[in-house]
Amino acid sequence: MNILLAEDDQQLAASLTEVLTAQRYHVDVVNNGEMAWDYLQCGQYDLILLDVTLPKLDGLGLCQRLRRSGSQIPVMMLTARDTTADKVTGLDAGADVYMVKPVNLQEVQAQLRALLRRGKTALPPTLQWGELSLNAGNYEVRYGDRPLHLTPKEFAILELLLRQGSQVVNRDLLRDRLWAAADYPSDATIKVHIKSLRQKLRAAGAPRDWLETVHGVGYRLKTP
Structure with a gap:
């Protein structure tokens, strides 16, 4: 399974990459929204882990652009913005899951597994x-x-x-x-x-x- 991690917090990105790689996921890491968009145009990913406050193109803008393009790839937003209004904005932008930092890595993995199970019906079996x-x-x-x-x-x-x-x-x-x-x-x-x-x-x-x-x-x- 291929995961795109768009996160400009290097420490969090390293922790998530280590945990997910140990679970046999392949993880590509980018630190700004425009780079994430470029990766999405060039490769195929099963899920995106997306920080909201990214430079160049923030997570909300990237998610909106992705949905306008017709992509239904699962998106898990990770952010320090914790109000109800922030959560509504993130979900309305097209996120499937909205998680508030600091995140629990076990919970991230559980949500990720749930999203991948949900998305499997749209993927070819082979x-x-x-x-x-x-x-x-x-x-x-x-x-x-x-x-x-x-x-x-x-x-x-x-x-x-x-x-x-x-x-x-x-x-x-x-x-x-x-x-x-x-x-x-x-x-x-x-x-x-x-x-x-x-x-x-x-x-x-x-x-x-x-x-x-x-x-x-x-x-x-x-x-x-």
Whole structure:
């Protein structure tokens, strides 16, 4: 599951990221509303954790823009504004949940699970590309009738590639989406993961060029 965390409080952002990553969520962190909007245009997220008082574009404005665009992605607002009028304003802007800081991390996780359960009906049960299917809910991957046993990082790389379809995914995007900033891997490390993923795909019956390298750019899936 992919979560976008828009929060300019670095300490809170770090705490939420640590807790959610431990629960096997992938978390992208941004510190202003315009950057959050840019991320939402480029990637697919299952939920947004959204601070109200963001610079450049505040959380209310971002949520309104998101709803006007037709997106129904679940939004959990986190804010120090605690009056009834503030809560009404946040919910009217399109938030699904409005939580007042300081937040209880266990309660955040419970609300997050509830929102994700609610949103599952709108999500496809699997990602499909030719004979390959990936179920992000139960971490099952199959090529035809053969299962693939992937490491968590290989699974995350494959899911990102599937969500991008035939678009080229460069190494910088892989680093930004799948690794914490403090643990950015080298190009050589990414190549090792890609090589291992290719070997497992071929062993399951996929063509050698199923996962293509676009030299000097990145990787993409071959059109079925």
